[in-house]
Amino acid sequence: MSRKEFNLEPMVKPKSVAVIGAAREEDKVGHIILQNYINGGYSGRLYAVNRNASGDILNVKTYKSVIDIKDSIDLAVIAIPAQYVPDTLEECGKAHVKTVIVVSGGFAEIGETALQEKIVEIADKYNIAMVGPNCLGVMDPRSRVDTLFLPTYKLSKAQIGGVSFVAQSGAVGSTVLDLISEEGFGLSKFFSYGNAAQVDEVDILNYLMNDKETKVIVMYIEGIKRGKEFIEIAKKVTKVKPVVVLKAGRTAAGVSAAHSHTASLAGSYEAHEAVFRQFGFTIANDVSELIYYAKIFAYEPMPAGGNVAIITNGGGTGVLTADAISSTRNLVLGEFSGGVAKSLRGRMPALVNIRNPLDLAGDADADRYNVAINAVAGDPKIDIILPIVLFQTPGADSRLAEELIKIKQTVNKPMAVISMGSQYTQMHKIMMESGGVPVFDSPGAAATALEGLYKYGVYLKTRK
């Protein structure tokens, strides 16, 4: 690459953190960030910086300048008014701070491009990797780094997992973070990088590509600044792990809104889409699709083909799922081999018709699902197992959820479950996902996710 690569490791796994702009006032951003480090149980060395403060803040030792700290600082989080950022960044440079996150707004997004250029210049001069300005920053539930300045009671925190999420927008980022707290797959890293003045999506992709804790990369992008470099990294990253992307600016109104938001030049959506497709990115059209794709990639291996078997305890839902699968371009309902009927003979109620969708009837229980899924999973003509479990029915209960978790451990093919409903269903969804079984809340959601999985599998084969 033409530009130097930044090492983001000290930012994501810092041994020492300085919060610059730390404050006693509870509503100040610098207070919330410091509090998040304390509440989050960050175990590294933590310092507060406030040029007017005397004494400690939140029991954290406080300095007038980062220069005064007699320690090597891996990460400085800067939360002070924009006009003071250049001088503070100079001090960070002199103090040999390795990385900084500038959460402050008031730069290019409101036309202050000169101020933004100035801070990039300083960061470059001192060889500091800088994320921001105008961003929420970074979260890593493993290292307990958390620079988000949002009230914690408003935002449920995600579990530790394998999905990393990169969002240019703090709003989209925090919403997705909150939403995935209800998903079983969990979070590896979160980056909200705002104006992308220096460190941008190319650097972050490069970091996440090599990060062993990251299994799936999910991105929300408004504009790509370094097209050539983006293409270079795009070529490489999808050979290593799946990347899901939601790109703003699909329409003229979206392009215009994106420019006003993060000063991004969204460019031609078609041109971006062509690049994404060429390099095997999975393109989401909405926030909900981001989550469907993240989930399927986090849980499932690549299918050998596109033949889906539907096994259901609700006839109508089986019909709707047959429609949803057949409406995709790449998936079909597989026809069962003779072996399925043979192995199910005498083991299903008389009313059960051995065909796909396989309707086990409204009283199906754990045992019936067990027999049916194992028969279907053994069929070489079936590539993907898609059980529908409606927990409103008499036979569907926690024993069935446990059975599906057990089956999943022995079935060597992708398997996703469709369950729709309120509390009783949600409880079992959480249970199944904790046990390694992804659960989707509609036939359309499952079909979308499985088609994404299939297409990425095809991409990987053609690239190898």
Place this chain on the structure above:
Amino acid sequence: MSRKEFNLEPMVKPKSVAVIGAAREEDKVGHIILQNYINGGYSGRLYAVNRNASGDILNVKTYKSVIDIKDSIDLAVIAIPAQYVPDTLEECGKAHVKTVIVVSGGFAEIGETALQEKIVEIADKYNIAMVGPNCLGVMDPRSRVDTLFLPTYKLSKAQIGGVSFVAQSGAVGSTVLDLISEEGFGLSKFFSYGNAAQVDEVDILNYLMNDKETKVIVMYIEGIKRGKEFIEIAKKVTKVKPVVVLKAGRTAAGVSAAHSHTASLAGSYEAHEAVFRQFGFTIANDVSELIYYAKIFAYEPMPAGGNVAIITNGGGTGVLTADAISSTRNLVLGEFSGGVAKSLRGRMPALVNIRNPLDLAGDADADRYNVAINAVAGDPKIDIILPIVLFQTPGADSRLAEELIKIKQTVNKPMAVISMGSQYTQMHKIMMESGGVPVFDSPGAAATALEGLYKYGVYLKTRK
């Protein structure tokens, strides 16, 4: 219509109900149904029928035959094995029972067409309106009629409201019932009509068209048997109230699965779709879309045009919503009149750019939303108000939710809110929907719903 019309009023609002097949065994369907009437607080006269029973069941007076009951029976619910249904139905006829629901399966759906024809013949002979067989039956939270034989702890019950739901499939029906328990709009009537041997979607549509408690009709259909009559009622019903339809059998696989499920001939989806479109039905493609459309019709008046104003506290979500709205065929982002900038002058922070989407910034609170929405709602060039409220941000709280409820009462234009998130957001969603403000969980969902509203409004105008 060529065939007689059935009066379903005694079925939905019965003064007296007999549960035939009532049983002491807790897992028997007849036990669950009787229990549901008792638990639900049904205030009419309730009888149990069991030809082998002596003494009461669940403290309900029990008879060997419906003939023995010295009362006029509005509704008999029949939950006995299929082969005994004809004789029991004869007894119902002799006892002048007005309506019956046959929940038992074992008829045309498994090839027993002769048995099914026989019960239709008996019902017709005695002038009984019969729903079923092979169905869940009817629910009306106002009259507390509930023939569903599903465990109540698995299925959250919907509130009382204006949406009636008609489902050929019990599985789809019970899932939707469970899902709408989390929605503010509430239920008017629920019909699961199974094999539609006698009473079918035409009769039910006719009933709901005239039902004053029903504001919106939502249907899941596998096959339509009486095409000509369906078209006749379709012409009339959408002039009176909106109808949302999810039709199974969009694909060959779906058609085949539907036939195996309720013996329905799904027919050409295109032909059905053409009829639905011609008569202003709103076509849903998934269960989730059924709920989006039900919600928007339950809450909102028709817009005067397709110009949408987006007001947001999250820039990125504003961009995505601009994309979602502009991606529809009928909606656009309206351009604000000069009056908006004028009335907002000096009342917004300096960073707020007066354009659509109107980004109020991440610290927007109730007051800022109030000023902004009122300014935009007064713009004659704006037809639909679409506030995005991300409750993860510092300024969004219960006061803002209350403010939106108040604003809604004065704004004379459709207004829907987009909020995405987990617990804290869900709490405010419930609050806002109880107060009359519909809330959608993604930009795509809101765009889909609002376009449906707009299209139905156009249909109504052209038909008047």
